Amino acid sequence: MRRAPNRPHPLARRAALLTTTLAVVALLLVVVSGAVGSVAVTPLQAAQIVVGHLVPGMPWMSDGSLTPLQDQAVWQFRLPRVLLAGLAGAGLALAGALMQVTVRNPLAEPYILGVSSGASVGAVLVIVLGSAAVGGLSLNVAAFIGALVACGCVAALARKDGALSPTRMILSGVALGSLFSAITSYLTISTDAQNVVSVLFFLLGSVSAATMTSLVGPTIALVVGCVVAGGLARSLNALLTGDESAASLGVDATRLRGVLLVVASLLTGAVVSVAGGIGFVGLVVPHVARIAVGSDHRRTLPVTVLGGAVFLMAADLLARTVAAPTEIPLGILTAFVGAPFFLWLMRRAGSERAGFGR
Amino acid sequence: MRVEIEGVTVTLGGRDVVRDASLVVEPGEIIGLVGPNGSGKSSLLRTLYRAVRPSAGAVRVGGDDMLTLSTREAARRVAVMLQDPSTEFDLDVYETVLLGRGPHHATFGRDTAEDVAIVEEAMRRTEVDDLADRMVATLSGGQRQRVMLARALAQRSPVLVLDEPSNHLDISHQHDLMSTVRGLGRTVVAALHDLNLAAQYCDRVVVLAAGRVVAHGAPGVVLTPDLVRTTFAIDVQVLGDPPVFAFRPLARAAGTPDRITVPRAESTHP
Numbered sequence: 001m002r003r004a005p006n007r008p009h010p011l012a013r014r015a016a017l018l019t020t021t022l023a024v025v026a027l028l029l030v031v032v033s034g035a036v037g038s039v040a041v042t043p044l045q046a047a048q049i050v051v052g053h054l055v056p057g058m059p060w061m062s063d064g065s066l067t068p069l070q071d072q073a074v075w076q077f078r079l080p081r082v083l084l085a086g087l088a089g090a091g092l093a094l095a096g097a098l099m100q101v102t103v104r105n106p107l108a109e110p111y112i113l114g115v116s117s118g119a120s121v122g123a124v125l126v127i128v129l130g131s132a133a134v135g136g137l138s139l140n141v142a143a144f145i146g147a148l149v150a151c152g153c154v155a156a157l158a159r160k161d162g163a164l165s166p167t168r169m170i171l172s173g174v175a176l177g178s179l180f181s182a183i184t185s186y187l188t189i190s191t192d193a194q195n196v197v198s199v200l201f202f203l204l205g206s207v208s209a210a211t212m213t214s215l216v217g218p219t220i221a222l223v224v225g226c227v228v229a230g231g232l233a234r235s236l237n238a239l240l241t242g243d244e245s246a247a248s249l250g251v252d253a254t255r256l257r258g259v260l261l262v263v264a265s266l267l268t269g270a271v272v273s274v275a276g277g278i279g280f281v282g283l284v285v286p287h288v289a290r291i292a293v294g295s296d297h298r299r300t301l302p303v304t305v306l307g308g309a310v311f312l313m314a315a316d317l318l319a320r321t322v323a324a325p326t327e328i329p330l331g332i333l334t335a336f337v338g339a340p341f342f343l344w345l346m347r348r349a350g351s352e353r354a355g356f357g358r
Numbered sequence: 359m360r361v362e363i364e365g366v367t368v369t370l371g372g373r374d375v376v377r378d379a380s381l382v383v384e385p386g387e388i389i390g391l392v393g394p395n396g397s398g399k400s401s402l403l404r405t406l407y408r409a410v411r412p413s414a415g416a417v418r419v420g421g422d423d424m425l426t427l428s429t430r431e432a433a434r435r436v437a438v439m440l441q442d443p444s445t446e447f448d449l450d451v452y453e454t455v456l457l458g459r460g461p462h463h464a465t466f467g468r469d470t471a472e473d474v475a476i477v478e479e480a481m482r483r484t485e486v487d488d489l490a491d492r493m494v495a496t497l498s499g500g501q502r503q504r505v506m507l508a509r510a511l512a513q514r515s516p517v518l519v520l521d522e523p524s525n526h527l528d529i530s531h532q533h534d535l536m537s538t539v540r541g542l543g544r545t546v547v548a549a550l551h552d553l554n555l556a557a558q559y560c561d562r563v564v565v566l567a568a569g570r571v572v573a574h575g576a577p578g579v580v581l582t583p584d585l586v587r588t589t590f591a592i593d594v595q596v597l598g599d600p601p602v603f604a605f606r607p608l609a610r611a612a613g614t615p616d617r618i619t620v621p622r623a624e625s626t627h628p
Contacts, residue, residue: 009452010491104446231465238457242444248407249513250433250461295447 118150
């Protein structure tokens with residue numbers, strides 16, 4: 001089909017619309033999540049509490065219309081939780097999208113380089129041996145260090161003749177991942193029964209322990225990730241066409257890969273260290289975004305980041321409401337709801353845009 | 359823009375695939391690299407767009423050593439029409455041609471009206487404007503090749519490198535491509551398999567065999583039946599001027615090597 005001259009890409013409008021919609025839905029989910037739970041709070045009250053904490057001098061904060069219990073439930077529990085879900089979803093989805101370009105493989109995801117298994121070793125060491133045994137590190141810090149150690153090992157192993165080969169990256173990630181998982185499994189099986197639940201909790205991923213402080217790491221990582229990825233979007237498109245082709249377009253594939261590896265690992269490590277190994281988001285959300293708006297990163301990345309946030313916020317809302325007062329672990333819910341949706345989308349016409357035709 | 363290749367050697371896997379090759383291309387000149395498979399044509403071209411680093415010698419474009427330029431500046435000087443893009447995550451034709459504008463943008467740069475005009479002009483010139491919304495993976499080999507030419511044209515570089523630009527094209531598109539390239543007025547270095555295309559459209563041809571430049575000059579002077587026989591192991595009859603080649607395979611005695619008289623690269627090295 002011939003395109004009318006000087007018209008934007010046919011998917012540009014859709015991308016803009018989708019990005020805006022997702023941003024609005026994300027805000028709504030924050031308010032709705034604030035209103036859902038055992039302490040009764042209306043959506044309006046939830047919004048009032050959030051605004052009241054951010055903007056000083058709001059009348060409703062001191063006129064007695066809100067109980068201290070409501071304030072505590074929203075500001076100390078529900079808000080950090082929904083925000084962590086959003087940050088984790090956005091961070092993992094972005095990391096997944098970057099890893100998929102880095103190794104030019106649709107099966108890539110944030111954990112493919114062994115980052116989550118590295119983080120698990122750190123976390124499980126703290127759970128099983130106690131914080132004192134690992135130099136007084138907290139679980140989060142130990143997990144973050146584990147993630148970075150894993151990524152550093154993979155980068156070192158994949159580097160040869162000054163180039164980071166995608167195949168070597170994937171294979172060293174998978175091999176090291178198995179090694180780390182073996183350590184985690186051994187530690188888990190040889191520890192007291194009461195620790196096993198904590199270990200499983202971490203491995204499946206959860207945002208239920210979120211506090212305002214736990215948001216700091218993922219927020220920093222996400223801001224850095226978005227700025228770097230946004231600035232590199234054109235170069236990422238060039239990298240899609242191959243290393244040699246990228247070189248002819250003025251993009252140094254090896255250097256770009258190095259930058260992407262660092263950014264993706266920082267994102268994944270920051271999220272995993274506070275929320276555990278939440279699966280599925282990082283693999284699938286980038287594909288869904290590509291099906292919706294094509295592979296040009298300038299359109300795909302905003303949709304990926306916001307889509308990941310919305311997906312995980314909605315999943316966490318479901319996780320704590322469908323079987324209330326029992327909670328379903330987040331990782332179980334993301335796969336249970338996400339997998340059928342993704343498969344339906346993949347079978348539909350139009351998924352060729354994301355390269356599913358082959 | 360002038361291209362100077364000076365004593366370039368390319369070593370891959372411990373083996374010299376190009377040895378001490380020298381070549382000067384004057385601005386606006388069209389040079390055809392010819393030679394049998396494995397003669398080092400593509401490896402030599404790769405040094406022009408920094409996909410490989412010569413192990414000896416230097417490549418200068420517009421007076422500057424390619425290795426001292428930034429990757430982006432290098433891509434502003436030299437555009438490449440490559441054989442086949444990777445389509446693991448597919449872009450559509452318009453997006454692919456737009457990639458050619460990348461070297462002209464700073465980080466966070468947006469597409470300008472000028473970019474759009476250049477992309478559309480490149481697509482019209484290569485007759486792929488009707489394919490704008492098609493995914494590259496769904497195209498035929500020949501269509502894909504024209505898209506890759508459009509991408510290289512959109513780069514608006516003074517030097518154009520073509521690696522086997524015509525191998526999937528039908529005969530009329532082969533000639534369209536070469537006359538388009540001729541009409542650009544840019545410096546062109548092309549690896550060509552088709553000696554007739556090389557003879558018809560190139561100002562000079564450079565013959566490579568076993569990684570060495572064995573002859574260069576005007577096609578009518580260089581591409582003699584003798585040279586073609588020794589380099590390609592095929593008998594040829596030359597008709598007219600500019601030369602047109604009619605080929606007839608040489609009868610080979612059992613056990614004789616493919617390349618009859620060209621010394622193998624390994625044997626000349628102590």
